[in-house]
Amino acid sequence: MTPSDHQTAAQLATEAGELLLQVRARDFADATARKAAGDAEAHRLLLDRLAALHPDDAVLSEEGADDPIRLVSRRVWIVDPLDGTREFSELDRADWAVHVALWERGELTAGAVALPAEGTTLSTVDVAETPSRSDGPMRLAVSRSRPPALVADLATQLGAELVAMGSAGVKAMSVVRGDTDAYVHGGGQYEWDSAAPVAVARAAGLHTSRLDGSPLRYNRPDPYLPDLLICRPELADRLLTALSPR
Numbered sequence: 500m501t502p503s504d505h506q507t508a509a510q511l512a513t514e515a516g517e518l519l520l521q522v523r524a525r526d527f528a529d530a531t532a533r534k535a536a537g538d539a540e541a542h543r544l545l546l547d548r549l550a551a552l553h554p555d556d557a558v559l560s561e562e563g564a565d566d567p568i569r570l571v572s573r574r575v576w577i578v579d580p581l582d583g584t585r586e587f588s589e590l591d592r593a594d595w596a597v598h599v600a601l602w603e604r605g606e607l608t609a610g611a612v613a614l615p616a617e618g619t620t621l622s623t624v625d626v627a628e629t630p631s632r633s634d635g636p637m638r639l640a641v642s643r644s645r646p647p648a649l650v651a652d653l654a655t656q657l658g659a660e661l662v663a664m665g666s667a668g669v670k671a672m673s674v675v676r677g678d679t680d681a682y683v684h685g686g687g688q689y690e691w692d693s694a695a696p697v698a699v700a701r702a703a704g705l706h707t708s709r710l711d712g713s714p715l716r717y718n719r720p721d722p723y724l725p726d727l728l729i730c731r732p733e734l735a736d737r738l739l740t741a742l743s744p745r
């Protein structure tokens with residue numbers, strides 16, 4: 500039986516994550532060498548597996564040269580072989596991820612985020628709907644190493660708590676699992692940082708958009724996609740209103 504694209508995304512993200520656990524356990528001269536090996540080896544695995552399974556599909560990877568063939572392809576895999584590279588190199592941390600998404604004719608149609616240090620992969624195959632919210636202040640997932648000023652302002656405005664962690668995929672999955680209520684990011688990012696997390700978040704029933712409420716678009720000529728909002732749907736209006744320029 501041919502695996503579905505959803506299954507392929509989940510399988511490849513999981514395999515790359517397993518490889519990354521092995522790479523991480525090796526001896527390296529320093530953190531820079533560990534990060535470089537993780538980025539390169541996970542990228543190679545994903546490209547080799549995609550070339551074998553889907554030789555006609557294009558790939559956009561953080562770690563590869565951008566091939567313009569993707570702009571005329573019907574199917575493009577958008578992958579971040581190692582998201583949260585900084586946290587990958589800090590051996591006591593689990594907040595790093597592998598992202599594998601599929602874009603077809605204008606839309607994200609499948610995606611998976613592997614959380615290898617937890618032994619978990621969340622994907623569009625079978626992600627559970629986000630559980631209902633408990634009482635208490637809103638919790639906003641935010642970058643631990645470079646928190647955008649706009650998120651601190653938003654937290655003050657809404658009386659929300661900031662929950663700092665590495666990796667766009669880990670932050671998005673914290674919303675999917677109900678551990679936080681929203682992931683708000685601004686100031687810079689690329690399509691590979693959010694494509695797979697957004698595909699999984701949508702499958703879990705969450706709101707996903709740019710910070711001005713407009714749709715997130717993928718496989719653009721310039722893959723720079725600097726901001727996003729992933730949140731529980733009932734919070735979207737409140738967050739977008741608070742984020743809009745006054």
Ligand SMILES: Nc1ncnc2c1ncn2[C@@H]1O[C@H](COP(=O)(O)O)[C@@H](OP(=O)(O)O)[C@H]1O
Binds near residue numbers: 561582583585645667
């Ligand atoms: N201002 C910015 N400009 C470009 N990329 C950014 C960014 N802020 C975050 N990112 C990217 O988004 C991912 C999550 O970052 P963070 O953990 O700080 O939230 C990281 O991906 P990589 O680890 O794949 O490089 C990081 O490089």
Ligand SMILES: [Mg+2]
Binds near residue numbers: 579583692
């Ligand atoms: Mg990334």
